[in-house]
Structures are given as structure tokens and as C-alpha cells.
Amino acid sequence: MSFTPYVFGTGIAGWAFLQRTQVQQQEVFEKSPILDRRVQDFTQRITSVQNSDQLLDDYNLLQVTLGAFGLDEDIGNRAFIQKVLDSDLSDSKSFVNRLNDSRYLALAKTFGFNSPDGPQLPSAKGGSEFAGITTADDLLSNKTLLSKALSNVGLKGMENNQFFLQKVLESDLSDPASFANKLTDTRFADFARQFEFGKPPEYDNSIQALVTEFNQHTEGLASADDLLEDEELLQAVIETFDLERTNKDFLRRVLNSDTTDPDSFVNQLEDTRYLNVAEAFGFGWPDINEMTDPDELLQNGKLLEYALDTFNVSNRGEDYLRQVLESDLNDPNSFVNQPENIAYYDFADAFQNTWPDYVSKMQVFSNEITDKLDSLSSATELVFDLSLFEASLDIFGLSHRDGDFQVMIKTLDSDLSSEISYANLHHDKNMKAMAYAFSFNKGEVAQDYPDGFAEEIAELYTTRQFEVAIGESDPNMRLALAFERELQSVADAGGSENAHWYNIMGSPPLRTVFETALALPSGFGQLDIERQLVEMKERAFSAFGTTHPADFLEPDMLDQFRRRFLLMTDLGGF
Structure with a gap:
């Protein structure tokens, strides 16, 4: 026989009884056979759900959820629920973001079926009053929010230690050696954890990481050591080019190799992925300005091809080019000044005077893709953007594939989660590396549920079911029990003081509690919404000395507000 929660008395007397017995009653209630079996089944199976269809097709899981x-x-x-669960959370105009009831948004965020963040714990605060704070400077310049953030972790009074707090806030909490983690007082790490400004950025693919980190070097990379000392950029390079050997001394020799010299270190390696890296950054690229003998250029095939391409002229043979390079530019009768050879004048001028600065393949690629990083979403888009396609092939050593449109689309569109996909079976490691770098088709990505996900939802469920059962005995007690949680969700949503009030008015349980506690008359909800806002704020200030709903979450104020609500219900008429 199942236990039914109960309340003796009404109003404040009933609340006092419930407070004394709630823990014991709830423990017995949660052990009732039907509820216990339902919860156990839920916690065992919910993390296997991969999409909204699976959740909606399982009545028991959906019931608990x-x-x-x-x-x-x-x-x-x-x-309706499927539209909620599959809504694009990043789109302010999506179905769930247009609903007034915040419970639906909380549901969609928790499961994250259409969110890059995936499932989140229901207790994760996605908004809060800190929603507009994106940097440490933002927080430090806002004394009110800084004081609030410090108070949250018991550090109130530290507001003036700006330099120290900035170092704390900008610490990488995933690094045990970071500033905040090395402090003996763990409250500072907790303070930083509210924002995680020092958290390394997350990227959708290694190309996005490579270009973004590369662009951090606004003055360019002067040497291989500059790259090797930048851990984030180095990791992006390793992942993009799918490098298996990552020892820095080895990579330094690779990066400093003269790729135009067949006897250089990188050209002795069988794995051409290292040659691609060396050519992409070009740290060992010869300086044509240091050459005085035309033969130094003419006998270096790769360098000569680059030099001719720079001026968009063709290779007419060694003897012809030697005459061009040795011409007296000031003599109108010299070889290069003849009308039939004049196209090579700039080529000869650059060799004899100042050769243009070398632009690495990586820089060319970055110039082409930077503005397209966020919008590039398919292999077809990449392949038919010819300049970007050419630059992309160039850094992966695949320039010879510039006409193989269908082959490259097939490669880049391969299901990377399948071991037998085209890219994964291709003999050319550079093709596979390029497919993984762009990751247009990652295949079926499993829902990655955080630890404690099932248990937290199950606890929410049993708590609400207890409230429902209490409500069958006294509806006002159900409202009193849920009041703190519902008001906390309004505060966590962030926004202005007025936004909090509008959310309260849009929540039937909260509206009932506030209208009762503030002794607002029946029919109050028929007034113009702006008039309701003004009246509620005036009544709140008159009764409690504040107009900010979040203030009612302070323990003393919460108790005072709840007691006033129950007292008003006992007076009758509510």
C-alpha cells in the first residue's frame, strides 16, 4: 500500500507541521513501490536516449522527464514536446525561445538534442545575472556584480584587489599549475569557476582551431620556435595535419627544413604530412634576396616555380630565363627590354633589387577562410569556392587534386565515424587528414550525458511528485513548497528587474503566490501588463522594502514572504 503525504492544519500552522515532517514523509513517499520502480528504470536507461524520438517513444522515460x-x-x-526538444537553442526566434513558460526552455537545454553543448545538468545555470559578463574586465568594472560573485563563494570584501582578482579570473582551471589552482584557499578557484574566462576556447573542428590560433599572431610567426611555444596553435597543427610524431625537437627540424632542397631533413621522411606542415609555414623557405647568381634560382625547380608564379609568367627554359635575369634593366636594348620579353621585366627587377616578402601557404589559406569559418558548412561549398579550395588543397599537399571535384567532395563528405568510409579507407593520408580537419560529416555523434544527469532529473521528479501529492491535500502548501525553486529559476534566467517581474507574471504558480502575498484583488490580471508591473513593484516595496524579486531568495526574506503568503491564504478569499 502506497504512502500518501499529508498536512495537519492550514496556513502557517500547516506549514510548520510540514517543515517538521517533510524529510521523513518524503523519504517514505519515495520508497513507494510504483515510484521507486519508475525512478530506477529511468536512471538505468535515460542516458541511452540519443534523440527526441527515442524519448517520446518511451512512456516511462517521458513521464519522469x-x-x-x-x-x-x-x-x-x-x-508539441518534440518541437520543444528539437528547437535550435541558439536561435532567439526558434519555437522554444518564443514560449513564455521557461519550463520548456529548461527541458530543451537539459537534453540539448539540437545544441552543440549537448545534455546539461538541470542545475547548470545558463543565464543568471552574469549573462552579459564575457571577460574579466567586464566583471571587475561592475562593482555590483563583482560583489555578488565574491559573496557567492564567501569572499565578500575582496572587491578592491583588482589585479589579484584578474589573475584569478583568467586562470585556466583545467591546469593544476594555474594561478587560481595554486592558491591554498579553494574559494578563489570557485570564484573563477563561475565564469571560466581562462578556459581554452572550444572549436567545431581543427581547421577552425588552426586558423583562429594562427590569427592570434597578428604580426606573423617569425620562427618555428614561435609556433612550438604556442601550445594551443601547436596542438591545432598536430590535429589538422594528423601528425603522429609530436616531439618538439623533431618538429623543429621539420619546420626549419628547406622544402625546396631534396636533401633536407623533411624530404627524407616517407610521411608527406610533415612536408605539408613545413611547406604550410615555410620557415625554411630560401630568401631569394640573398641570391646573386641566377643559377641559384634556376637550378632550384620548386623555388623557380614559386618565383614565376609570383609574377604570373611561364618557364621558357633555363637559357631564356638566364638572359632575362642577367639583363641590364636600364639598357633599352637589353634582352628583357625587347617587346617580346617585356612581360618578364618585373621578374628580373625583383631578382636584381628587392624580391617581394614571402607569403606562406598558411597565411594565404588564413586570408581565404577567416571570414568564412562560421558559415562554411559543407564539402560542396568548399570545393566550389575555387580560391578557397585551391588554398585548402595547397596546405595539405593536394594541389594535384584541383580538378578532382567529385573525388574531393566524396572524401570530405565521408562519414568519419565509419571505419569503412571513403576517407578512412583512402591510401593517401593527406586526403584523410583534410577530411578530419574540416569534419563536415562526423557521423552520428552520441549524446554525452554529464555525470549525475539521471540522478538529478530523478530527484527533481520525486520532489515534484511529493509536491503534487501534498497539493492534493492543500494546494497552497504545494505552492509554498515550490516557491523557492520557481523563483530561483526566474533569477537564473537573468535579465533586468522588470524582466524578472514579467517572468513571474508569466508563471501561473508564481503569479498566484505573489498576487496572494501582495493582497492584489481578483481580476488584477485583466489590467494592462505595464500597470500590473507598476502595481506589483509598489506593493512589494510597501510590504518588504524591495522591488527586486531576487531579493526574496535571501533566507530571511524568503521565510518572511512565504509566511505572508500562507497568512493571507488563511485569512480567506485567496
């Missing part, structure tokens, strides 16, 4: 968010009545509204 919806119950955890107070949405029990939507159990039969499959089409």
Missing part, C-alpha cells in the same frame, strides 16, 4: 519539469500534463502532447 516531464514530471521533473512540472510538465506532467503534456504527456499526450507529443508533437
Whole structure:
């Protein structure tokens, strides 16, 4: 026989009884056979759910899920809930973001079926009053929010230690040796963890990481050591080119190799992925300005090809080019000044005077893709953007594939999660590296549920079911029990003081509690919304001395507000 929670008395007396017995009653309630089996089944199976269809097709899992968010009545509204779960959370105009009831948004965020962040713990605060704070400077310049953030971890009074706090806030908390993690007082790490400004950026693919980190060097990379000392850029290079040997001394020899010299270190390696890296950055590229003998250029085939391409002229043979390079530019009768040879004048001028600065393949690639990083979404887009396609092939040593459109689309569109996909079976490692670097088709990405996900939802469910059961005895007690959690969700959503009030008015349980506690008359909800806002704020200030809903979450204020609500219900008429 199942246990039914109960309340003796009403109003404040009933609340006092419930406070004394809630823990014991809830423990017995949660052990009831039906509820216990339902919760156990849920915690064992929910993390195997990979999409909204699987959740909606399983009645028991859906029942617990919806119950955890107070949405029990939507159990039969499959089409509506699916639109909620599959909404694009990043689009302010998406279905769920246009709903007034924040419970649906919380549900969608928790499962994250259409979010790059994936599933999140229900307790994760996605908004809060810190939503507009994106850098340490933003927080340090806002004394009110800084004080709030410090108070959250018991560090109030530290507001004036700006330099110290900036170092704390900008610490990489994933690094045990970071500034915040080395402090003996762990509260500072907790303070930084509220924002994680020092957290390394997350990228959708290694190309995005490579270009973004490369562009951090606005003055360019002067040497191989500059690259090797930048851990984020180095990691992006290793992942982009799929390098297996990552010892820095080895990579230094690779990067400093003269790729135009067949006897250089990198040209002795069988794995051409290292040659691609060396050519992409060009640290060992010969300086044509140091050459005085035309034969130094003419006998270096790769360098000569680059030099001719720079001036868009063709190779007419060694003897012809030697005459061009040795011409007296000031003599109108010299070889290069003849009308039939004049196209080579700039080529000869650069060799004899100042050769243009070398532009690495990586720089060319960055110039082409930087503005397209966020919008480039398919292999077809890449292949038919000819200048970007050429630059992309260039850094992967695949320039000979510039006409193989269908082959490259097939490679780049390969399902990388399948061992037998075209890219994974291709004999050319450079093709595979390019496919993984862009990652247009990662295949089926499994939902990665955080630790404690099932348990936290199950706890929410049993808590709300207890409130429902109490509500069958006294609806006002159910509202009093849920008040703190519901008001906390409003505060966590962030926004202005007025935004909090509008969210309260849009929440039936909170509206009931506030209208009752503030002794607002029946029919109040028929007034113009702006008039309701003004009236609620005036009544709140008159009764409690504040107009900010978040202030009611302070322990003393919370108790005072809840007692006033219950007292008003006891007076009758509410």
C-alpha cells in the first residue's frame, strides 16, 4: 500500500507541521513501490536516449522527464514536446525561445538534442545575472556584480584587489599549475569557476582551431620556435595535419627544413604530412634576396616555380630565363627590354633589387577562410569556392587534386565515424587528414550525458511528485513548497528587474503566490501588463522594502514572504 503525504492544519500552522515532517514523509513517499520502480528504470536507461524520438517513444522515460519539469500534463502532447526538444537553442526566434513558460526552455537545454553543448545538468545555470559578463574586465568594472560573485563563494570584501582578482579570473582551471589552482584557499578557484574566462576556447573542428590560433599572431610567426611555444596553435597543427610524431625537437627540424632542397631533413621522411606542415609555414623557405647568381634560382625547380608564379609568367627554359635575369634593366636594348620579353621585366627587377616578402601557404589559406569559418558548412561549398579550395588543397599537399571535384567532395563528405568510409579507407593520408580537419560529416555523434544527469532529473521528479501529492491535500502548501525553486529559476534566467517581474507574471504558480502575498484583488490580471508591473513593484516595496524579486531568495526574506503568503491564504478569499 502506497504512502500518501499529508498536512495537519492550514496556513502557517500547516506549514510548520510540514517543515517538521517533510524529510521523513518524503523519504517514505519515495520508497513507494510504483515510484521507486519508475525512478530506477529511468536512471538505468535515460542516458541511452540519443534523440527526441527515442524519448517520446518511451512512456516511462517521458513521464519522469516531464514530471521533473512540472510538465506532467503534456504527456499526450507529443508533437508539441518534440518541437520543444528539437528547437535550435541558439536561435532567439526558434519555437522554444518564443514560449513564455521557461519550463520548456529548461527541458530543451537539459537534453540539448539540437545544441552543440549537448545534455546539461538541470542545475547548470545558463543565464543568471552574469549573462552579459564575457571577460574579466567586464566583471571587475561592475562593482555590483563583482560583489555578488565574491559573496557567492564567501569572499565578500575582496572587491578592491583588482589585479589579484584578474589573475584569478583568467586562470585556466583545467591546469593544476594555474594561478587560481595554486592558491591554498579553494574559494578563489570557485570564484573563477563561475565564469571560466581562462578556459581554452572550444572549436567545431581543427581547421577552425588552426586558423583562429594562427590569427592570434597578428604580426606573423617569425620562427618555428614561435609556433612550438604556442601550445594551443601547436596542438591545432598536430590535429589538422594528423601528425603522429609530436616531439618538439623533431618538429623543429621539420619546420626549419628547406622544402625546396631534396636533401633536407623533411624530404627524407616517407610521411608527406610533415612536408605539408613545413611547406604550410615555410620557415625554411630560401630568401631569394640573398641570391646573386641566377643559377641559384634556376637550378632550384620548386623555388623557380614559386618565383614565376609570383609574377604570373611561364618557364621558357633555363637559357631564356638566364638572359632575362642577367639583363641590364636600364639598357633599352637589353634582352628583357625587347617587346617580346617585356612581360618578364618585373621578374628580373625583383631578382636584381628587392624580391617581394614571402607569403606562406598558411597565411594565404588564413586570408581565404577567416571570414568564412562560421558559415562554411559543407564539402560542396568548399570545393566550389575555387580560391578557397585551391588554398585548402595547397596546405595539405593536394594541389594535384584541383580538378578532382567529385573525388574531393566524396572524401570530405565521408562519414568519419565509419571505419569503412571513403576517407578512412583512402591510401593517401593527406586526403584523410583534410577530411578530419574540416569534419563536415562526423557521423552520428552520441549524446554525452554529464555525470549525475539521471540522478538529478530523478530527484527533481520525486520532489515534484511529493509536491503534487501534498497539493492534493492543500494546494497552497504545494505552492509554498515550490516557491523557492520557481523563483530561483526566474533569477537564473537573468535579465533586468522588470524582466524578472514579467517572468513571474508569466508563471501561473508564481503569479498566484505573489498576487496572494501582495493582497492584489481578483481580476488584477485583466489590467494592462505595464500597470500590473507598476502595481506589483509598489506593493512589494510597501510590504518588504524591495522591488527586486531576487531579493526574496535571501533566507530571511524568503521565510518572511512565504509566511505572508500562507497568512493571507488563511485569512480567506485567496
